[in-house]
Each structure stands twice: as C-alpha cells, then as structure tokens.
Amino acid sequence: MPNDRDTEAAPDDALLTAFSGYITQHLGLHFPRGQWAELVRAALALDSAGAGACMRRLMAAPPTRGQIEQLAGQLTVGETYFFREPAVFDALEHEVLPALIAARRAAGRTLRVWSAGCCTGEELYSVAILLQRLMPDLADWRISLLGTDVNPVFLRKAEQGRYRDWSFRAVPAWLRQRHFGPPQDGLRAIAPALRRGVRFDYLNLAADLFPGPEAGAPTMDLILCRNVLMYFEPASAARALQRLGRALAPDGWLAVGMAEAGHALLTPFEPVRFPAALLYRQRPDAPPPGAAPAAASVSCAVPAAVPMLAASAEPAPALALRARLSADRGLLDDASLCCAAAIATDKCDPALRYLRALILEEQGRSGEAIGALKDALYLDPDFVLAHFTLGSLCRRNGAAREAQRHFANALELLRGHAPDDVLAHSGGVRAGELADLMRAGAGAT
Ligand SMILES: C[S@@+](CC[C@H](N)C(=O)[O-])C[C@H]1O[C@@H](n2cnc3c(N)ncnc32)[C@H](O)[C@@H]1O
Known part of the structure; x- marks a missing residue:
C-alpha cells in the first residue's frame, strides 16, 4: 500500500522557486535551479510526509529557531581543518597579529577575535594557537575568542574540541603533538590552555x-568569515559584509576565504595584499563603528551617488539602457552611475553585472571588471559571454591558466547550443561565431 510520501507529486518549479527564496531569506544561502535537488533532499529528510509537504509546512509561518537549526543541519557545508589556507595564517602570524597585539598592548591589553561561520572550531583554535605563540604575556590579557555558527551539531563538536586526524591534514605532526592530547578513540583533545577565552555560540x-x-x-579586532559567504545569495552576502564592517574595529582586520578574496562584494573594505593572501581592512573613509549603514553600501558597494538615481524609481532596464547609451558616447562616469543604480534596483540580474564589467574595463579598472564578471557568473553560471570575457581579461592580465579554464567553460557551454543560437545578453552574437572566435584564439585580445 503506497504511503503519502510515495504518492506526493514532486515539488514543481513554483514551489521550489518559493522555497529557495525562503532559504535565502532566512539563512542567506543560495540555491539556484541547478541545486534544487539539494533542497528536495533536505526537505525529504525533514518530513516523512514528503518534500513538497515539508516545504509548504515550513513556509506557512516564519521559521522557529529549531526549524532554522534543522534546515542548517541539512543544507550547510561542514568542510574545515586546522590552519586551512596556510597563507592566510602566515599573514596573520607574521604581519596582522603582531601589529594588532602591539597596538592593543598600549591600550588595555584586550583582543577580540570572531570566527563567523566557525563550523567545528578548527579555525578559531588555530588563531588561539597563534596567539599563544605570539604572546608570552597572554595571561595578562583579556582575550575573547568567539566562534559562531548556525549549525548546532558543528557547534557541539567545536565545544568538545576533540578532533580526528583528518582535521590536522594541513599541519605538521609536531603542532598536533604540542597542542593536543594523545588520541583517545581516534580523537585528540585540544590543550586546556588553548580554550582560555574561547566561546562558541549559535548565530545566524x-x-x-x-x-x-x-x-x-x-568592536572586533579580527573577524574571520571564511568560506561562508560564498554559499550566500549575493545580496545576502553584501548585507552580511556590511554588518561585519560595522562590527570591526577601525584598525581591525577581516579575513575571507581564498575563493572569496577579490570578489566585488568586498569593495566596502580595503584589500591588503600579503605574499600569498589577500586580507581586508576598513577603508579610511569608513563610517565609525556601529554607524547606521549608508544606503549605497547595501547594494554591493555601488558609488555613493547611486541611491539618488535609484530613488528616481526608474526601472532597472531603463537605467541599463541609459548606461549603455552613455558608454557608447564615451561618458563612462555616467554609464557607471546608471549601471550601479540599475544593479541597486535589481541585484540578481547577471546581465547588469556583465554590463558593469564592460564599463569598468573601458575605465581601465580591469581588476574590478573581473570581480563584476565573477558576480555575473555567480548569478548565472551558464552565462557564456561572461566566461569568455573573463577568459580574455585573465589572459590579458597574464593569468594564462585561469584564462584557459574560463575559455574551456565557455566552449563547454557552447556545445549545448546550435551554431545559429543567439547567445543570452549578447546583443546578437551567435553561438557558432563565438566558438569560432575562441578556436581562432581571439580571446587573447
Ligand atoms: C565551509 S564551512 C567554513 C568553516 C571555516 N570558516 C573555514 O573556512 O574552514 C561554512 C560554515 O558556515 C556556516 N554557515 C552557513 N550559513 C550560515 C549562516 N546563515 N549563519 C552562520 N553560519 C552559517 C556553516 O554551518 C558552516 O559551518
């Protein structure tokens, strides 16, 4: 006899679109169409009545904390390990923390670190290890090491501080032996001294x-929010970044993941390049800590004049048209403002990010253009022209391997088109023409 779950129809596009929006609204996470299977799997795991029933039940009212935790348990990625991305920890150990410690030694001996999206705690304990190494007078300081996450299972493991060998895959054996107890049931416990000042808490x-x-x-002196916002929908990531900025001391530092560094969403912060890592500081003109947000910075770091344009209530397509016309006439500043206003009005349109990239490139700001193209691809991974243009810019900037990767992506996507298909957002370019161009190496221009 079939049960309800067997007979329930699979969730349709409308339900999945709504549920994906609900997840973004309440968890920040981005589940575009290509990842809807993940949503169905999660819903099935949460409700024996079936995926559709689960989605409808959840969306019927604002979620409780328990429901958020259940969803987080299904939908978050728990990959982490000690000293992940060692170049970031090198920069922290040799540059960032010594400078911060010197500044704070002269001002109250207090240091506050926040690992936002701490997962099972390896990131925060890695900082604790660095501080122990760098601060012989640690006992005289007030240290606050806060780890927060939305997934309670991860938080429990972080609090226990007991780790399998897999968590030590990037660190030398001596470090494991010095700072952790002997293995018991395959788990090594973090040394009690490293727990001083450490606290883990739930935070969405x-x-x-x-x-x-x-x-x-x-405010916080150092915030690590690494490999977290890359799973967020861009507008949610922008909002979180803006709030991270307000939580950060004027001379504080923000560390993001290597895959996130350089992203256009980070333009509210000032990038600082270290030998193999990019970290962020407050911009010198940043508003004082805790100040109310400037309207412009909500919209992915668009220029200050933009809210006025956005307030003119022109729809995004009209603003985009004005941007294109201005760009055609060489009025690049106007084009840039109109485009930014269009993005402020419609943050999820990949074509607007692409247009922004073209304008930035015209302005000679190719680093930012690359960021805008990555934004476009984040919003639409199948955006062939964005892959192609990104490949061209990377090749021009001497990043030959990255360029090859983007061209290969573009060619792969073109295989799914007939030669006569006009490509999306291209103003009339046909699939066959672009494939011929790439094969002829014109991406090098
Ligand atoms: C891939 S782990 C990154 C862990 C660590 N920061 C690192 O780089 O190794 C991503 C973490 O972000 C957390 N996360 C995802 N969405 C979140 C949200 N809305 N609020 C807080 N944490 C979130 C996940 O639970 C997960 O622990």
Whole structure:
C-alpha cells in the first residue's frame, strides 16, 4: 500500500522557486535551479510526509529557531581543518597579529577575535594557537575568542574540541603533538590552555544581531568569515559584509576565504595584499563603528551617488539602457552611475553585472571588471559571454591558466547550443561565431 510520501507529486518549479527564496531569506544561502535537488533532499529528510509537504509546512509561518537549526543541519557545508589556507595564517602570524597585539598592548591589553561561520572550531583554535605563540604575556590579557555558527551539531563538536586526524591534514605532526592530547578513540583533545577565552555560540548571519556595536558590545579586532559567504545569495552576502564592517574595529582586520578574496562584494573594505593572501581592512573613509549603514553600501558597494538615481524609481532596464547609451558616447562616469543604480534596483540580474564589467574595463579598472564578471557568473553560471570575457581579461592580465579554464567553460557551454543560437545578453552574437572566435584564439585580445 503506497504511503503519502510515495504518492506526493514532486515539488514543481513554483514551489521550489518559493522555497529557495525562503532559504535565502532566512539563512542567506543560495540555491539556484541547478541545486534544487539539494533542497528536495533536505526537505525529504525533514518530513516523512514528503518534500513538497515539508516545504509548504515550513513556509506557512516564519521559521522557529529549531526549524532554522534543522534546515542548517541539512543544507550547510561542514568542510574545515586546522590552519586551512596556510597563507592566510602566515599573514596573520607574521604581519596582522603582531601589529594588532602591539597596538592593543598600549591600550588595555584586550583582543577580540570572531570566527563567523566557525563550523567545528578548527579555525578559531588555530588563531588561539597563534596567539599563544605570539604572546608570552597572554595571561595578562583579556582575550575573547568567539566562534559562531548556525549549525548546532558543528557547534557541539567545536565545544568538545576533540578532533580526528583528518582535521590536522594541513599541519605538521609536531603542532598536533604540542597542542593536543594523545588520541583517545581516534580523537585528540585540544590543550586546556588553548580554550582560555574561547566561546562558541549559535548565530545566524542572515538573521541575528552581530556581536559588536549592534549588540551593544565593543568592536572586533579580527573577524574571520571564511568560506561562508560564498554559499550566500549575493545580496545576502553584501548585507552580511556590511554588518561585519560595522562590527570591526577601525584598525581591525577581516579575513575571507581564498575563493572569496577579490570578489566585488568586498569593495566596502580595503584589500591588503600579503605574499600569498589577500586580507581586508576598513577603508579610511569608513563610517565609525556601529554607524547606521549608508544606503549605497547595501547594494554591493555601488558609488555613493547611486541611491539618488535609484530613488528616481526608474526601472532597472531603463537605467541599463541609459548606461549603455552613455558608454557608447564615451561618458563612462555616467554609464557607471546608471549601471550601479540599475544593479541597486535589481541585484540578481547577471546581465547588469556583465554590463558593469564592460564599463569598468573601458575605465581601465580591469581588476574590478573581473570581480563584476565573477558576480555575473555567480548569478548565472551558464552565462557564456561572461566566461569568455573573463577568459580574455585573465589572459590579458597574464593569468594564462585561469584564462584557459574560463575559455574551456565557455566552449563547454557552447556545445549545448546550435551554431545559429543567439547567445543570452549578447546583443546578437551567435553561438557558432563565438566558438569560432575562441578556436581562432581571439580571446587573447
Ligand atoms: C565551509 S564551512 C567554513 C568553516 C571555516 N570558516 C573555514 O573556512 O574552514 C561554512 C560554515 O558556515 C556556516 N554557515 C552557513 N550559513 C550560515 C549562516 N546563515 N549563519 C552562520 N553560519 C552559517 C556553516 O554551518 C558552516 O559551518
């Protein structure tokens, strides 16, 4: 006899679109069409009545904390290990932390670190290890090491501080032996001294108050939010970044993941390049900590004049048209403003990010153009022209291997088109023409 779950129809596009939006709204996470199977799998795991029933039940009312935790348990990625991306920890150990420690030694001996999206704690304990190494007078300091996450299972493991060998895959054996106990049941416990000042707490980056001025607390000296916002929908990531900026001390530092560094969403921060890592500081003109957000910075770091244009309530297509006309006439500043206003009006249109990239490239700002193209691809991974243009820019900037990767992506996508197909957002370019161009090496121009 079939049960309800067997007979329930698979969720249709409308339901999945709504549920994906619900997940973005409440968890920040981005599940575009290509990842809807993940949503169905999660819903099936949560409700024996079936995926569609689960989605409808959840969306019927604002989620409870328990429901958020259940969803996070199904939908978050728990990949982490000690000293992940060692170049970031090299920069922290040799440049960032010594400078911060010197500054704070002269001002109250207090240091606050926040690992936002800490997962099972390896990232925060890695910082604790660095501090122990760098601060012989650690006992005289007030140190706060806060790890937060939305997944309670990860948080419990972080609190236990017991790790399998897999968590040590990037560190030398001596470090494991020095800072952890002997293995018991395959798990090594972090040394008690490294737990000093460490606290793990539940915090949903898409919904909850951030520690720091928002919560009536002091700012953070170092925030690590690594490999977290790459799973966020861009507008949610932009909002979280803006709030991270307000939680950060004026001379504080923000570390993001290697895959996230250089992204256009980070333009509210000032990038600082280290030998093999990119970290971020407050911009010198950043508003004071805790200040109310400037309207412009909500919209993915668009120029300050943009809210006025956006406030003119022109629809995005009209603004985009004005941007194109201005660009055609060589009025690049106007084009840039109109395009930014269009993006402020419609943050999820990949064509607008592509247009922004073309304008930035015309302005000679090719680093930012590359960021805008990555934004476009984040919004639409199948955007052939964005892959092609990104390949061209990378090759022009001497990044030959990255260029090859983007051209290969573009060619792969073109295989799914007939030669006469006009490519999306291309103003009339046909699939066959672009494939011929790439085969002839014209991407090198
Ligand atoms: C891939 S892990 C990154 C862990 C660590 N930061 C690192 O780089 O190794 C991503 C973490 O982000 C957390 N996360 C995802 N969405 C979140 C949200 N809305 N609020 C807080 N944490 C979130 C996940 O639970 C997961 O622990």
